[in-house]
Amino acid sequence: MEHHHHPEASAGQPARQPAKERKRIGDRGDFFLNRIQGEAGVNISACYQCERCTNACPVSHYMDIKPHQVMRYIQLGWREELLKSATIWVCLSCEMCTTYCPNEVDVAETINHLRNIAAQSSVAPEYESLAVFHQTFLDVLRTSGRVNEIRLMSAYYSKLNILKEKMKDGSLKDEILVGMSLLRKGRLKLLTPRSRAIKELQKAHHRISGEMD
Amino acid sequence: MKLSFYPGCSLEGMANDYARSISAVFTELEIDLVEIADWTCCGATAAHSLSQSMSVLLPARNLAAAEKMGRDIVSPCAMCFNRLRFSQQMIQKKLFDIPWSVTGDIQVHDMTRFFAEPRMIASIKERVVKPLVGLKVVCYYGCQMVRPPKITGYTDYENPQTLDRIATAVGAEVIDWSYKSTCCGASIGIARRQIGESLAGRILEKAGQAGAQAIVVSCPLCQSNLDILQKDRPEKRIPVFYFTELLRLGFNKITDPQWFKMHFTDPVPLLRAKHFL
Numbered sequence: 396m397e398h399h400h401h402p403e404a405s406a407g408q409p410a411r412q413p414a415k416e417r418k419r420i421g422d423r424g425d426f427f428l429n430r431i432q433g434e435a436g437v438n439i440s441a442c443y444q445c446e447r448c449t450n451a452c453p454v455s456h457y458m459d460i461k462p463h464q465v466m467r468y469i470q471l472g473w474r475e476e477l478l479k480s481a482t483i484w485v486c487l488s489c490e491m492c493t494t495y496c497p498n499e500v501d502v503a504e505t506i507n508h509l510r511n512i513a514a515q516s517s518v519a520p521e522y523e524s525l526a527v528f529h530q531t532f533l534d535v536l537r538t539s540g541r542v543n544e545i546r547l548m549s550a551y552y553s554k555l556n557i558l559k560e561k562m563k564d565g566s567l568k569d570e571i572l573v574g575m576s577l578l579r580k581g582r583l584k585l586l587t588p589r590s591r592a593i594k595e596l597q598k599a600h601h602r603i604s605g606e607m608d
Numbered sequence: 609m610k611l612s613f614y615p616g617c618s619l620e621g622m623a624n625d626y627a628r629s630i631s632a633v634f635t636e637l638e639i640d641l642v643e644i645a646d647w648t649c650c651g652a653t654a655a656h657s658l659s660q661s662m663s664v665l666l667p668a669r670n671l672a673a674a675e676k677m678g679r680d681i682v683s684p685c686a687m688c689f690n691r692l693r694f695s696q697q698m699i700q701k702k703l704f705d706i707p708w709s710v711t712g713d714i715q716v717h718d719m720t721r722f723f724a725e726p727r728m729i730a731s732i733k734e735r736v737v738k739p740l741v742g743l744k745v746v747c748y749y750g751c752q753m754v755r756p757p758k759i760t761g762y763t764d765y766e767n768p769q770t771l772d773r774i775a776t777a778v779g780a781e782v783i784d785w786s787y788k789s790t791c792c793g794a795s796i797g798i799a800r801r802q803i804g805e806s807l808a809g810r811i812l813e814k815a816g817q818a819g820a821q822a823i824v825v826s827c828p829l830c831q832s833n834l835d836i837l838q839k840d841r842p843e844k845r846i847p848v849f850y851f852t853e854l855l856r857l858g859f860n861k862i863t864d865p866q867w868f869k870m871h872f873t874d875p876v877p878l879l880r881a882k883h884f885l
């Protein structure tokens with residue numbers, strides 16, 4: 396193919412960057428699209444990129460891949476980009492996108508499903524702190540059937556990376572102060588009852604994670 | 609109607625004042641309410657985010673327990689309500705293998721909708737002895753109670769009315785505003801503070817601009833988020849009440865300012881100025 400110089404480039408303007416190599420439809424073709432549609436029960440093919448979801452989203456500003464782009468990425472099979480994205484951890488599950496999509500595409504559930512996949516994949520989450528927080532929550536839940544805030548927060552802060560991050564951005568001191576006022580005000584209970592149904596839950600959990608009882 | 613109560617974890621800790629005000633209100637209104645024995649956590653955002661099957665299984669056990677009692681569920685927490693309804697729909701669609709016997713046929717009510725029924729509003733009005741006249745409030749619903757409508761069953765999700773009706777019934781002056789169900793960011797607050805604070809800050813700001821003296825909520829997560837994140841705005845502090853606290857004030861059942869000691873943004877000066885305390 397012959398390359399023509401852009402007329403402006405020769406008139407002393409900075410030469411135009413060669414167009415980035417166009418990314419193709421992912422290797423998996425529409426395998427990824429079909430997988431997400433099947434697992435999350437969402438008709439992603441119906442998305443026509445109107446961007447209403449992104450416009451309704453309160454945190455799209457903090458996202459690297461905007462909600463409507465997430466839909467397009469899935470249609471194109473760009474799995475890795477999505478699993479590595481900040482978006483899937485920034486999303487608040489506030490359900491604005493889903494509520495306002497003219498095509499009833501459940502955007503929030505789709506993003507949530509990507510978060511599920513990322514959590515079970517080997518891809519390191521972009522926002523580790525959130526992934527760790529959720530994991531800690533489930534760990535506490537699994538041991539007592541209910542989640543006590545003191546147990547949750549102490550388990551969360553005792554994760555080395557979290558502690559380091561909180562110390563670095565200076566939020567640790569603030570949060571300890573808030574924690575102490577919570578305690579003083581009687582908003583934290585040291586001991587809350589365990590649910591007697593905990594054994595049943597653990598059994599159910601073992602079953603879905605494929606462990607032996 | 610026979611009801612069972614699913615308190616949820618927050619009501620045992622951060623929102624134990626909410627829990628106490630709820631059981632008092634139910635006694636005062638003579639409604640029979642039985643806590644689901646051995647209830648377990650709904651899994652909240654964590655289970656939803658990490659594992660679809662856990663997010664269906666965890667609420668399912670509670671649904672099964674309520675079904676066994678033959679009672680509909682009332683849930684005071686928007687998050688639990690949303691997760692229970694979500695699980696219920698998945699069970700009805702028979703998409704999951706659930707180890708408990710459960711059909712998903714009982715009703716799951718959010719507590720504000722229960723109290724906003726005409727019959728309940730009438731019974732609230734009967735008991736109000738100290739109407740909160742002159743108290744200007746905005747009602748804040750948050751996300752999980754109203755969205756997505758296919759889960760929550762709310763048809764007026766853009767401009768929900770349940771809390772508005774309840775606050776009006778105790779005599780408060782309810783101001784209309786546009787931020788009733790804008791996300792307050794509670795679910796991300798602990799791990800990404802900056803995002804949480806900017807979302808909550810906007811709601812507080814808009815409530816003030818609307819002319820409200822207080823915010824009325826029903827969700828324990830919204831309450832703690834909006835209540836706690838005010839320390840950086842000392843001159844613009846605005847108390848955040850659970851609607852059940854307003855009910856009890858109207859019934860003249862809260863007379864001791866100590867009741868409000870769990871609030872970060874102290875509502876006592878406002879209540880004193882209005883002669884409600």
Ligand code: SF4
Pocket residue numbers: 441442443444445446447448449462463466495496497498499500502
């Ligand atoms: S609102 Fe719906 S159709 Fe529009 S871009 Fe978002 S997902 Fe696609």
Ligand code: SF4
Pocket residue numbers: 448451452453454455462485486487488489490491492493502503506
């Ligand atoms: S659910 Fe997530 S993507 Fe959708 S509007 Fe809310 S924050 Fe944005």
